[in-house]
Amino acid sequence: EAGVAxxxxxxxxxxxxxxxxxxxxxxxxxxxxxxxxxxxxxPKLLIQFQNNGVVDDSxxxxxxxxxxxxxxxxxxxxxxxxxxxxxxxxxxxSRTVANTIYFGEGSWLxxx
Amino acid sequence: QQQVKQSPQSLIVxxxxxxxxxxxxxxTAFDYFPWYQQFPGKGPALLIAIRPDxxxxxxxxxxxxxxxxxxxxxLHIMDSQPGDSATYFxxxxxxxxxxxxxxxxxxRLQVTL
Numbered sequence: 297e298a299g300v301a302x303x304x305x306x307x308x309x310x311x312x313x314x315x316x317x318x319x320x321x322x323x324x325x326x327x328x329x330x331x332x333x334x335x336x337x338x339p340k341l342l343i344q345f346q347n348n349g350v351v352d353d354s355x356x357x358x359x360x361x362x363x364x365x366x367x368x369x370x371x372x373x374x375x376x377x378x379x380x381x382x383x384x385x386x387x388x389x390s391r392t393v394a395n396t397i398y399f400g401e402g403s404w405l406x407x408x
Numbered sequence: 409q410q411q412v413k414q415s416p417q418s419l420i421v422x423x424x425x426x427x428x429x430x431x432x433x434x435x436t437a438f439d440y441f442p443w444y445q446q447f448p449g450k451g452p453a454l455l456i457a458i459r460p461d462x463x464x465x466x467x468x469x470x471x472x473x474x475x476x477x478x479x480x481x482x483l484h485i486m487d488s489q490p491g492d493s494a495t496y497f498x499x500x501x502x503x504x505x506x507x508x509x510x511x512x513x514x515x516r517l518q519v520t521l
Contacts, residue, residue, distance in 0.1 A: 300451075329508060338414075338497050338511030339452065351506050387451055395440055395503055399451035 298322065300400035302388050308406045314376035317403040320369070321390030327351075329397070330363055330373050331387040339387055339399075345371060378407045411435050412500050414512025421519050427485040429515045431498035434479065438500040442509070443472065443483045446495045455496070456483070488519045 301320040309315050321328045326347050331339035342361065344351040347368040356363065360379070365371040375382055385402040392398075413432045421427045433441075442457035458465045458472040458481065465472045471484040485492055498512040 327505075327507075336514070338499075338513050339509075340511070341508050344506070344508050346505055352508060391507070395501065395507055396454060396457070397442075397501075397509055398454065399444075401449075401451045 300388055300390055300398055302386075302400040302403050304403060305401065306404045306406075308408060309378055311380055311407050312377040314374065315378060315405060316372050316374045317386050317388075317405075319371045319373070319388030319400060321371070321388070322392075322398060325390035325392060325398075326368070327391040328365060328371050329387075329389040329391070330371070331389060331399075333385040333387055333402070335384070342373070342386075375405075378405075380407050383407045411510050412498060412512045414498050414515060416515060417513070418516045419518070421485075421488045421517065423488065423490060423519055423521050425488050425519075427483075427488045427492070427517055427519070429483045429496055429498070429517070430480065431482065431500075431512050432478075432480045433500045435500070435502075435510075436479070437502045438510075439503055440501045440507075441472070441474065441481050442499050442501075443470075444497045444499060444511075446497065446514075452497060485517075488517075490519045490521060493517055493519050 328345045330342045333339040343353040343363045345365045363373045387402045389399045443455045444452035445455045446452045469486045474481045496515045499509040
């Protein structure tokens with residue numbers, strides 16, 4: 297069974313530029329998450345989807361971050377404009393019906 | 409509000425020793441407690457998980473001990489190996505559509521020869 301796929305793996309951008317990350321969850325997983333992990337910290341939830349609907353986006357900085365999952369499968373996370381403090385790993389995860397959550401390798405963002 | 413507290417922040421253990429990492433939670437609605445292992449440059453990987461209806465779960469060299477009344481759980485790594493050197497995160501969640509993981513701050517484990 298294929299795992300959670302994410303791209304790009306690494307991205308370096310200048311502040312105020314935009315960036316987009318893509319995620320393809322494990323096949324059949326209805327629930328998809330985007331987490332932000334700052335170096336040396338635990339992952340923090342940004343947004344949770346159930347199929348193509350948003351379940352929780354209370355921690356998403358909506359003035360600069362947006363995410364969508366239009367067909368209930370793939371998802372994209374966009375940051376515009378990026379700030380220095382957005383430098384982090386953006387982890388996509390999906391969940392089984394038994395509540396087990398699997399993570400992708402992450403997309404590493406450096407804002408300079 | 410930090411709902412899952414993890415300690416220690418870092419841990420050095422000799423090869424063959426026992427590594428112990430502790431977590432405490434606040435939300436009594438949590439009913440699923442996984443541990444994730446993360447190597448540098450990789451995403452977190454599920455290691456072992458427990459539900460509050462049991463006090464202990466063992467998988468190979470990894471054991472979770474769970475104390476519901478104290479709202480604490482811990483990871484024990486027996487016969488620690490250099491390949492176990494990684495960052496370990498405890499987490500907690502509740503079942504249901506809105507289920508999401510709340511993570512601890514992580515423990516960086518180094519197993520020396």
